[in-house]
Amino acid sequence: MSRKTLLVIAAVIGIGLAAAPVAFQMFSRAPKGAAMLSDFKPFMTTQRLDGFQQDIGQINAAVNEVDTKAVPQLETSADEHANQTLATYRSMQQQWPQIDSTMTTLLDKVQANLGNYQAMAALPSFELFPWFFVIPGALIAVLAIVGLLGGLSPRPTRIGLGVIGVGLILAPVAFQMFDRAPKGADMMSTFKTIETPHRIGQIQSYFATMAVGQGAIRNDIVPALQSTGSTTQDLATSYPATTALDASWIHILNDMTPMIGAMSDSEPRYQAISSLPSFKLFPWFFVIPGALVFFVAIGAAGDAPVRRTDVSEHLETTEAVSV
Amino acid sequence: MSRRTTRIVLSAASLAIAAAACGGGSSGGGAPASSGTALVGTFHITAGRCTGSGAPTGSYFRMIDANGTLANGPYFENPDSVCKDKSYSVEIPGTDGGLVTGTFQPPPAKAFDAQGNSLADRILETGTFTAIQFGIQTESTDPQSHTTVPAPQIFDDNGKLTGQLEAWSASWNNQYFNQGSPKPGGAMPGITSPVTGTYDASTGAFTLSWTSSIVGGPFNSFSGYWHLQGHFTPSS
Numbered sequence: 001m002s003r004k005t006l007l008v009i010a011a012v013i014g015i016g017l018a019a020a021p022v023a024f025q026m027f028s029r030a031p032k033g034a035a036m037l038s039d040f041k042p043f044m045t046t047q048r049l050d051g052f053q054q055d056i057g058q059i060n061a062a063v064n065e066v067d068t069k070a071v072p073q074l075e076t077s078a079d080e081h082a083n084q085t086l087a088t089y090r091s092m093q094q095q096w097p098q099i100d101s102t103m104t105t106l107l108d109k110v111q112a113n114l115g116n117y118q119a120m121a122a123l124p125s126f127e128l129f130p131w132f133f134v135i136p137g138a139l140i141a142v143l144a145i146v147g148l149l150g151g152l153s154p155r156p157t158r159i160g161l162g163v164i165g166v167g168l169i170l171a172p173v174a175f176q177m178f179d180r181a182p183k184g185a186d187m188m189s190t191f192k193t194i195e196t197p198h199r200i201g202q203i204q205s206y207f208a209t210m211a212v213g214q215g216a217i218r219n220d221i222v223p224a225l226q227s228t229g230s231t232t233q234d235l236a237t238s239y240p241a242t243t244a245l246d247a248s249w250i251h252i253l254n255d256m257t258p259m260i261g262a263m264s265d266s267e268p269r270y271q272a273i274s275s276l277p278s279f280k281l282f283p284w285f286f287v288i289p290g291a292l293v294f295f296v297a298i299g300a301a302g303d304a305p306v307r308r309t310d311v312s313e314h315l316e317t318t319e320a321v322s323v
Numbered sequence: 324m325s326r327r328t329t330r331i332v333l334s335a336a337s338l339a340i341a342a343a344a345c346g347g348g349s350s351g352g353g354a355p356a357s358s359g360t361a362l363v364g365t366f367h368i369t370a371g372r373c374t375g376s377g378a379p380t381g382s383y384f385r386m387i388d389a390n391g392t393l394a395n396g397p398y399f400e401n402p403d404s405v406c407k408d409k410s411y412s413v414e415i416p417g418t419d420g421g422l423v424t425g426t427f428q429p430p431p432a433k434a435f436d437a438q439g440n441s442l443a444d445r446i447l448e449t450g451t452f453t454a455i456q457f458g459i460q461t462e463s464t465d466p467q468s469h470t471t472v473p474a475p476q477i478f479d480d481n482g483k484l485t486g487q488l489e490a491w492s493a494s495w496n497n498q499y500f501n502q503g504s505p506k507p508g509g510a511m512p513g514i515t516s517p518v519t520g521t522y523d524a525s526t527g528a529f530t531l532s533w534t535s536s537i538v539g540g541p542f543n544s545f546s547g548y549w550h551l552q553g554h555f556t557p558s559s
Contacts, residue, residue, distance in 0.1 A: 088400070200543075201389055201544075204541065204543070205389075208388065208399055212400050214402070215402015215403060218454070219403065249454055250439070250454055253453065253454065254438070254439050254496060257498065257541045258497075260541040261540040261543075264539065264540060264541060264543040265540065265543070
């Protein structure tokens with residue numbers, strides 16, 4: 001293959017690489033990925049995720065306690081008002097098994113992906129990703145075109161292309177992309193069932209049910225039990241989980257509300273980056289063009305340089321044909 | 324020739340990179356047109372009072388669940404509401420007596436206590452919402468969207484009130500929820516409705532109502548319905 005042909009191939013690869021972020025809408029999508037990772041950062045620690053599991057466990061213990069002790073006691077109470085106090089709690093009582101199951105499963109999934117998240121977060125910022133294509137792509141294209149037009153002698157053109165090719169091959173290795181990108185892909189795959197408008201709406205609804213249910217326990221059921229003669233100390237002894245939930249409720253709200261906010265805010269961001277090609281392919285988006293450009297550089301070494309007169313003659317011929 | 328060509332190619336490459344970096348445009352809404360006389364002063368708020376059932380008298384707030392409507396709900400029931408119908412949370416005037424137009428009523432420098440209770444109590448007294456106090460404020464930069472917003476404006480057109488309350492923001496649990504109409508930037512998402520009301524110039528009696536859908540955060544797509552009433556006092 002002639003040096004000219006090889007440089008044309010290099011130019012095409014360069015233009016393709018530089019244009020890839022535009023084709024994949026990376027300039028709009030990649031920053032959303034960066035924002036999503038940033039949204040989740042405060043919550044993606046073992047301590048915080050364990051804390052969420054404990055929050056759900058604490059609510060579960062209190063609901064079970066209320067269901068098995070307080071509800072029967074108030075249902076059989078001669079005091080009609082005491083029975084009425086259960087009305088608001090009923091929704092929580094009915095929905096809790098589903099809420100508990102869904103939230104626990106969701107948290108298990110997120111917790112299982114902690115390592116994948118950390119691997120993804122350890123990659124260079126997503127905001128930079130488009131430039132990882134544009135800059136080497138533009139450099140390759142410029143070098144090849146300038147080399148074709150005779151603006152640069154063959155040797156520096158070859159060296160330049162060779163260096164960029166090797167750089168592209170080594171970049172995924174340097175950033176541990178072969179290890180981290182598939183983990184990111186796994187996380188994205190898991191989050192596919194979490195970051196949906198339906199699921200987010202469901203979690204918001206669950207949160208509302210939990211808030212109303214806890215309010216019913218705090219404002220209706222506990223006072224109703226006290227009205228039957230139980231002192232605060234009695235209730236603390238008889239209803240330890242309920243008492244603990246009341247004491248922890250504000251902490252639980254402080255803990256869970258921002259996480260629900262992050263999940264909600266991340267939903268459109270997730271949709272944007274899930275539209276990108278699979279993360280598993282990303283290392284190859286560097287290695288394959290890098291290898292091609294490297295081979296072009298090697299191949300061009302064995303061919304005669306393109307002389308400026310050749311180009312002029314070619315252009316003159318082309319113009320003559322056009323006329 | 325070669326240097327010139329190189330410069331041209333490099334310039335073209337630079338332009339291509341710059342062009343590639345340019346994002347799309349942004350969609351903008353538009354604040355509803357307001358006409359009439361600007362009422363600049365304090366809209367003193369009459370405290371809400373629960374009734375046996377239905378809407379309280381005076382000023383109150385309701386939260387509509389995501390995808391709900393003002394007419395049919397469903398409504399978020401505030402367990403700490405003092406009303407029998409817990410979808411209503413009555414409002415009590417804050418230290419400024421109510422909403423001041425033409426200026427901002429920001430929260431104190433420390434906007435929340437250690438438990439996430441709002442300390443913004445100039446417009447309305449903080450009220451409890453699921454165990455945590457929430458407050459209302461107006462600031463030149465909306466704390467949720469980080470968008471610059473104008474000071475509240477209300478206009479009287481022969482007894483009919485219109486205006487913009489982009490800066491109206493709720494604070495709760497260390498978080499902010501814009502509750503203005505239109506939303507910061509002028510959009511009217513979800514079931515956000517324009518600020519409307521009535522005004523009796525002879526007595527100063529007013530009503531103001533609007534709905535504002537939350538954009539972002541844990542209550543994304545939930546909406547707040549605000550009904551304020553009281554009397555207006557022009558600033559001197």
